[in-house]
Amino acid sequence: MIPGPVAVRADVLAASAQPLRNHRGPFAKKLYERLDEQLKEIFQTRQRVLLLGSSGTGGLEAAVVNLFSPGDKLLALPMGAFGDRLVAIARAYGADVEVLDTEWGDCCEPQRLRERLAQDRQGSIKGVLLTHNETSTGAANDLEALARARGDHPGLLVVDSVSAVGASELKMDEWGLDAVVTASQKALAAPPGAAMVALSERAWQAAESAAMPRFYFDLRAARSSAEKGQTPWTPPLSILLALERAADNYLGEGRPSAFARHERYASAVRDACVALGLLLFAKPRAYSPTVTAVCVPQGADAKALLARLRERYRVVFGGGQLRLDGKIFRIGNMGALEESDIVRAVDALESALRELGIGGAAPGAAREAATRALAERAAGRGRAQAAV
Numbered sequence: 001m002i003p004g005p006v007a008v009r010a011d012v013l014a015a016s017a018q019p020l021r022n023h024r025g026p027f028a029k030k031l032y033e034r035l036d037e038q039l040k041e042i043f044q045t046r047q048r049v050l051l052l053g054s055s056g057t058g059g060l061e062a063a064v065v066n067l068f069s070p071g072d073k074l075l076a077l078p079m080g081a082f083g084d085r086l087v088a089i090a091r092a093y094g095a096d097v098e099v100l101d102t103e104w105g106d107c108c109e110p111q112r113l114r115e116r117l118a119q120d121r122q123g124s125i126k127g128v129l130l131t132h133n134e135t136s137t138g139a140a141n142d143l144e145a146l147a148r149a150r151g152d153h154p155g156l157l158v159v160d161s162v163s164a165v166g167a168s169e170l171k172m173d174e175w176g177l178d179a180v181v182t183a184s185q186k187a188l189a190a191p192p193g194a195a196m197v198a199l200s201e202r203a204w205q206a207a208e209s210a211a212m213p214r215f216y217f218d219l220r221a222a223r224s225s226a227e228k229g230q231t232p233w234t235p236p237l238s239i240l241l242a243l244e245r246a247a248d249n250y251l252g253e254g255r256p257s258a259f260a261r262h263e264r265y266a267s268a269v270r271d272a273c274v275a276l277g278l279l280l281f282a283k284p285r286a287y288s289p290t291v292t293a294v295c296v297p298q299g300a301d302a303k304a305l306l307a308r309l310r311e312r313y314r315v316v317f318g319g320g321q322l323r324l325d326g327k328i329f330r331i332g333n334m335g336a337l338e339e340s341d342i343v344r345a346v347d348a349l350e351s352a353l354r355e356l357g358i359g360g361a362a363p364g365a366a367r368e369a370a371t372r373a374l375a376e377r378a379a380g381r382g383r384a385q386a387a388v
């Protein structure tokens, strides 16, 4: 239960074990076409969703180098380690990045973005860098509100949705997003190795004149190959086969059900942690549907706790990153998880804490809180459906 790479269903793993085929033959052409169709629905776009042989970071790099030129002024709104990484990528390619900081654990204020862009009357800000869901802090943005805050400013909206696509609503075309990036190993529940990037019409126009250096990640090459049913370079074919299967499973479940499932699991994890007397790192208004960041209790050793969970209970949570190392641990709820996995994990957390002499929750408190949250959310879903 780390926040990616996630647990993957057996049928998805089996799909990746198919015999390898010619990546430029008719079988592969059909695979790319099918993936494009599936991903268009998942991204809610009419634009082609390009497949890259890389992790999510490669997708972010592709978005930056294809849209901008060295010296371009960009406005970044980081709220954790991945937002900082996007800033670092842009700076590595010579962008002049202004940072509107948000306290880690919180989400970005659309009003601050609106006000900053309103000051930029000449339109000198060429792009806005946003993180949909900050996996390092367990905080999610209201992406629709941020997109609206851009208004008619010409800056291109670049969205890192690596840990959100599939788990929360994203309407690329309707919200006017210019570049959306995700990766295979998160909520879409496939193995790692493929990044997905879609660009708006405006972003494609910018790609013609962008002057940052690019070769492997030149999205113009990816697009012209895709038009012929190919990829410019050898793609991670086995991963794409797995992704096709995972996307089939995902669309079979349906986007609204998948969003509700992530919300339900995340709320069960949060309620269980609170029942154990643990503090959540993210602010309530920013709670993420895919990852819960939990503060390590005073005097406790995060590494010892995670090791105990792993070794005795076979439950794996993520640690804190960068300045949060040792201060938080992270419970991911994306991927092939059942409700029983959530309950078992929080039960294990309760036991491990007790064994390490931390906290004094009543036995069974975590299980009870999680089970209640799962049932309440399921009942809520039933009511919503009945209303429809």
Ligand code: PLP
Binding pocket: 003, 004, 055, 056, 057, 058, 082, 131, 133, 134, 135, 136, 160, 161, 162, 163, 183
């Ligand atoms: N952005 C976010 C929000 C992420 O969660 C991650 C990975 O966890 C990345 C970017 C980087 O993706 P990758 O590790 O696939 O390169």
